[in-house]
Amino acid sequence: DVQLVESGGGSVQSGGSLRLSCAGSGHQYQRVCMAWFRQGSGEGREAVAALDTGDVTITNADNLKERVIVSISKDQARATLDLQMIDLEPSDTGTYYCATRPGRCVERMNHLWYNYWGQGTQVTVS
Numbered sequence: 001d002v003q004l005v006e007s008g009g010g011s012v013q014s015g016g017s018l019r020l021s022c023a024g025s026g027h028q029y030q031r032v033c034m035a036w037f038r039q040g041s042g043e044g045r046e047a048v049a050a051l052d053t054g055d056v057t058i059t060n061a062d063n064l065k066e067r068v069i070v071s072i073s074k075d076q077a078r079a080t081l082d083l084q085m086i087d088l089e090p091s092d093t094g095t096y097y098c099a100t101r102p103g104r105c106v107e108r109m110n111h112l113w114y115n116y117w118g119q120g121t122q123v124t125v126s
Helices: none
Strands: 003-007 010-012 018-025 032-039 045-052 057-060 068-075 078-085 094-102 121-125
Touching: 003 094, 018 032, 018 094, 018 121, 032 068, 032 078, 045 068, 045 078, 057 068, 078 094
Parallel strands: 010 121
Antiparallel strands: 003 018, 018 078, 032 045, 032 094, 045 057, 068 078, 094 121
């Protein structure tokens, strides 16, 4: 079965940067869609960025695209999706989740479309 494990969260000063990593294992398909979402306290789950390994297209959320870089490495059943964010603001505080679904990205920015999720990693910006 697919497993996702996020790492790299913590406390960051405003204006700083962070790097999160999502280690995926158990992928049975060469082509997968992987994404980062985040959720603030009392808020819904918001897309940050998504990547399709088949054509390596990257989609960043419109309100974040200037501050987000994603990259991926994939080898057989393992995939690692990294997220870099710069110029962090307190509004970036929340739990960051990694998600994936086999095959090409279709509804890549819709959290309901994904069927595998990590446990999340907390990011606090002050």
